[in-house]
Amino acid sequence: MTISKQEKTSDNLLGYYAGFISRLIAFVIDIAIINLSLLFIGWFLGIFLSFFDHSSVLGASLENIPYINDVINLVLNPVFIALFIFGFIFIYFTFFWSFSGHTPGMAFMGIRVVPVQGGPMSLIRSILRFFAYIPSILSLGIGFLWIIFDDQRQAWQDTIARTYVIYTWKAQPDEKFLSQPIQRLNSQREARKRKKYRKNKREQEQSS
């Protein structure tokens, strides 16, 4: 299947590499969803465990339930909580990447993660990409900021897992938003090009 002219034209960025801001907004949305989900789970667990504060639950004494204290202690253990949160985030990202190629935040922003050769993400690649977040985070975010410098707009996790993040909609810049700074940057770029061209020409003339 190839992209038709209607879907891919020169004035839109469908299928092109997604930039840092789009990916950052998608990531923030995902983090917000994860936080809300964990909040809800914590609230639900809190209510559930509060039943055990009473001497009996539905007529049955707490003492009659085997290992109940051990279970409660395990659930309230900080290590268990940390592991649970990590596991939740791991499942969230790997499931969505391998299932549809995008998390809800990425779907909202119209971007998708794909392998460098195209096609859907495999589970193993998703897991690899998730763990590749660790060096990006440990480098104080430089791994994420690498998107700005890289030609293919790849972060470290993309380079490690050999993936790209691309636009899945007919992306085009807003006509008004930041149009003047962008034009200024473009004009500077043109000026630099002309200057470089003249310099090269002068050098050629001198050498000849």
Added chain:
Amino acid sequence: MENNSSEALIPDEKSDQELSQLKFRPRTSLFGGFRSLTRLMIGSVGLGIDEFQRRLSSWNEEYQHSQIQKNSSNIHPLSLENNDKVSVIPYEEIVSDKPSNDFRFTVIGLLFETQDKFQSRLQTVSRAGRLINDITTPFVRPFTRSWLIPPLRRRYDALVERGEGELNRWTSLGRSEYIKSRAMAQIAVESTYQETVDTLAKDPEIRELIQTQGIGFAEEVVDELRERSVSADYFLDGFVRALLRRTPRAELPLPPEGVQKSAVQVRQPISETNDNL
């Protein structure tokens, strides 16, 4: 629920009993229909006048409030920009010396002047009537107290008494009917409103229109956010490259064919994929 509220609006049986004592003519079905229609009209007018008076009072209060603001901030109330309820037409435009404005202001001034004059004339007439009464009473008193007058006076009193009785009956009837009319008009307004809302809610075309508008608005918001983020991507790229004096990116490199295909195809069959991992 609706029936209960309707019953609450209808006056109790006591007023009906009072009315039955007033010896009304028997009601035929046609008369009942006319009566209902009359009630509806009177009730609507009553409700409308009440509502209009309430709004007039509210507008008057707002105007006075804006005048207080004007006095405190030296801004004309018609040109208040912080109050959306007040006209947004500039004050200078309203009071400009155009000929059409002159004519309009003349008519308005005449209207208010006539009203003031009429009120003062009415007070004068009232005072004059009282004065005439005071002056003529001593002259007329010998005639009114003569022996010829009492027989006529009795007849006159009887006539007045009968007239007053009739008037009282009309007043009672009017009071009772007015209460019923208002209740009926209120029920009519509420039921019409309820039916309108029900119709709008049940009409699939209107529901679809509302849903489509809601979805359309959400889509617009998402598109706007995406477009702005793409602009920000461009800007950040250029800005950082200019800051680090790196070679500016002429344009984004074209991704491989397979990657571009993945942008428009949600899921490919696993057999077609070249995923090596």
